[in-house]
Amino acid sequence: MPIVTNTKDWEKVFRRQVREIGKGWTVRKSPRSETITLKVRTNNKEESTILENNPKTHADYLWKESEVGGAYARIRNIYALMMDGEHTLKQAAKLAESDAPKLVEKLNWQEAKDNFKTYKIKFGNAIKESQWDNKYEPVLSDAIKLLTSNKPPNDPAKLIDKCILHHEAGSRSREIKVGVLWQFLEYCFKRENFPPSWLPKTNRKEHIGKKPADWKSNSKDAVTDQEIINLINNLPESDKDIKDAIKLISLLGLRPIELKHLSVRKDKETNELYWWCDYQKKSSKGTTKPRELHELELVDNEGNIQKWNMLQRWNLKDVQLPNLDNVSGAAGSLSNLLRRRNAWKSLNEIVKDRGENLGLYSLRHSYSLRGTVRGIDSGSLADGMGHEIRTHEEAYQKSSKLTRRNAFAKAAQLLGGKK
DSSP, X not given: OOOXXXXXXXXXXXXXXXXXXXXXXXXXXXXXXXXXXXXXXETTEEEEEEOEXXXXXXXXXXXXXXXXXXXHHHHHHHHHHHTTSOSOHHHHHHHXXXXXXXXXXXXXHHHHHHHHHHHHHHSSSOOOHHHIIIIIHHHHHHHHHHHTSSSOOSSHHHHHHHHHTTSOTTOHHHHHHHHHHHHHHHHHHHHSOOOGGGSOOSOHHHHHOOOOTTOOOOOOOOOOHHHHXXXXXXXXXXXXXXXXXXXXXXXXXXXXXXXXXXXXXXXXXXXOEEEEEOOOOEETTEEOOOEEEOOOOOBOTTOOBOOOOHHHHHHTTOOOOOXXXXXXXXXXXXXXXXXXXXXXXXXXXXXXXTTOOOOTHHHHHHHHHHHHHTTOOHHHHHHHHTSOHHHHHHHSOOOOHHHHHHHHHHHHHHTTOOO
């Protein structure tokens, strides 16, 4: 094994970056010409090539700090070309050299976007057209406008940054848009034969950024059972459909869209009726499964269990729901109806006064919190709510100011302390 004598900081970083590209990938300084040599070991076979910087002058990349950035980008392109196993190292290096002069405007970005839409909706982990319209279309339309403008960005990093500039650093919206652009650019390389120079070479986290120190979360907070009960009671009788929707979401921990996918089934062995949801949420992590639902009845401040008999009422076709088929979707439709109600406005003020955020998902968070307080383990709750346990642990509320205080008060009582 050759002795490594290049130990400057930039040399160490360069070597480490190349090793991280792929197993068996290394670089060394050519002893005679002081150029950069790339070596690849695969299946007991070793190949090497000197990296050419300028195909016209046949100048090579030199082992200098000022040139390793370009050399690293070239190595990533070579790796991308070798992924399908159809090219040797030297062939991939040649292709990567000739790739550089290809101009943005020569690429048919609009056609690639149209084909990408078909791919996302019809193949792989297929998504719904509504998901394309809400999540993919806006940012990709912005990207195509930029790429077909008079001064298009000439590399993926600049394109991504321009598309997300107006979204707050570290925000979920910026994270989603970066992910969509990443998928699109990888698709263009793999399926549209775009040059590897359009494969993102940066780290996603660099584009997403971190939330500023004064950032305030807009995620929704759980509300108490009594507050939900008050909300329902304070809505007018003419809002029976809205009341029923709130009851079902609170009682079963539903996503608003799942109101459209509810049914009641009968257990073949016990003949007992039970709730069923056939909604399947699709995301980059996979698709959720249809599931049995479990009621967690609400209890008011006096200890009275709220017997709404929703399952029996559903079976008798007595449950009414508002129109959930508007352009804004089920959540948007119900949220728009609630925002105009005084009962919702009053609850919003109460929640805001304690420094928290109210939204339709507050009802689902309340279900999660209710289940935790009643001793249901996270795995069972996650399963019942239709998401992975990791999602449950990261995104769903498991305590509130009230439950935290009660828990510590109870612990103090056990030691004979004061309440």
